[in-house]
Amino acid sequence: MTSRNKPPAQPSAQRSTQSPAQRPTRPRPSTPAAKAEEPKPLGARARARAEVTGAIKDEARRQLADEGAAKLSLRAVARELGMVSSALYRYFPSRDELLTALIVDAYDSLGAAAEGAHARAVRAEAAPRERWLAVCRAVREWAVAYPHEYALIYGSPVPGYSAPRTTVGPASRVGLLLVTVVREAAQGPGVQVPGGGETLRDEALRDEAERLAADLAPDLPPAVVVALTAAWSQLFGLVSFEVFGQFNRIVEDRPVFFDQAVSQLARSVGLMDD
């Protein structure tokens, strides 16, 4: 796979006679007809731009999967696409901006996977605990399938620090989905949300819990919202340890282990066994 050689990518500086018939610039998998006509209300120019932008992100994603975020190189992406590196800056003002775009896409992809699993569980009228399990499994499976993109969003923050505002929306989709599962369970028929009257003895804890509940789910008991927030992070603790290799030579049967741990998590937020 490292034989990343593309024949026409060399700087054949053949100026003067402008017969650039050999230009390899076209975004790769575009059908030849794509160039033909765009009678769409969306401007043809904008269309082409979106296409190139997508091609850049696709190639960047490929390199991400090959070598990891640290080795992602704008020049290599440009080279592979048959353009010159400076041209790429017409689409992304910096390498970090490209990475940010990939981060947003990854959050969205993970969120969509989780929401799809949830929707399927709802359609199958699965019990609340089954829905919880389905969402968690979807997260894990997405992470195992796309480890580098998972590392991009749940590993060390790669760019300067504190991802831009654009990321906070997509980033919270999984968390909100977990809230939804518990909220549905609480409204549903037989499921009861515990929490133990004694849980919020501490005053600071009660304050925090009430603030958290007010922000996330005013219809749920504050103690449950605290447990939910913790479970949210703990789910990603489980997934990160598996994806980042901390479970190597320790946990063998990961799916079984994961199911068990995540069921315990469900219990901790009040989703009882069937």
Place this chain on the structure above:
Amino acid sequence: MTSRNKPPAQPSAQRSTQSPAQRPTRPRPSTPAAKAEEPKPLGARARARAEVTGAIKDEARRQLADEGAAKLSLRAVARELGMVSSALYRYFPSRDELLTALIVDAYDSLGAAAEGAHARAVRAEAAPRERWLAVCRAVREWAVAYPHEYALIYGSPVPGYSAPRTTVGPASRVGLLLVTVVREAAQGPGVQVPGGGETLRDEALRDEAERLAADLAPDLPPAVVVALTAAWSQLFGLVSFEVFGQFNRIVEDRPVFFDQAVSQLARSVGLMDD
């Protein structure tokens, strides 16, 4: 250029290397006195080498804290130390090797912090649950104090992949410590380890649990060892979400929230309330 002054307080689980301060060049091996006193058959040459190695790691750690692992530059380290970049390769064969050394040190530093907290709790004859809490708090506090080094070891794997064998020992210290806490509690007087007879219905899960228990703590019930492994990873899920900013604008009072979550974790491995 010396604006990079910081109190030399670094985790440095290894020797603290009397950093040779402002000297621009030359490790200055021997004041006459220094050469006279060799307490060990450790040669003066090896001594100087260890000192320079330590200075390199210290400076690298400083840059790590400033800019993160991605921006760590061998040349900048060498520049700051007053040597030329190529000289640095006498001490570390590559940038990744330097990073690996920092990773091992970070694991050791974190492990020492956690073990210190545990030892203190034992000396104070704290209850098992208090010991568990002390260890978890120590982990969190270390991570908050040294976020970049935490990211180095619990964030995305930065170098090629799969850290070398050298890291597996130090990496498991915290996990083993958690096992120790529960094991002590199980042997102790009043603490009872639950697990519920029904927990291991599934056959694959029982197999996995028994294998895990055999490897880690043959004297503990398999179900507890499973819960312990999960809690281990979940602890780092909590810490990672805080350090990596996932709790920004969501959790305000982090210590209180953390204590609550970690107490719940203690319950999940059978450490009862006082």
Place this chain on the structure above:
DNA sequence: CGCAAAAGAGAGCACTGCTCTTGCCCTGCG
């Protein structure tokens, strides 16, 4: 149709990791 806006090409700067060669000087040996 024509033209301004958009896009690409290419050179260039400052930086990086890493290699290789050259010489210095300390050290351990005879």
Place this chain on the structure above:
DNA sequence: CGCAGGGCAAGAGCAGTGCTCTCTTTTGCG
């Protein structure tokens, strides 16, 4: 005491990077 050898630093150099600037070409839109 002297001297060879080896650890060590210095410097040049290579290939690659992110990013900027200028110039030319293209192309969609009014």
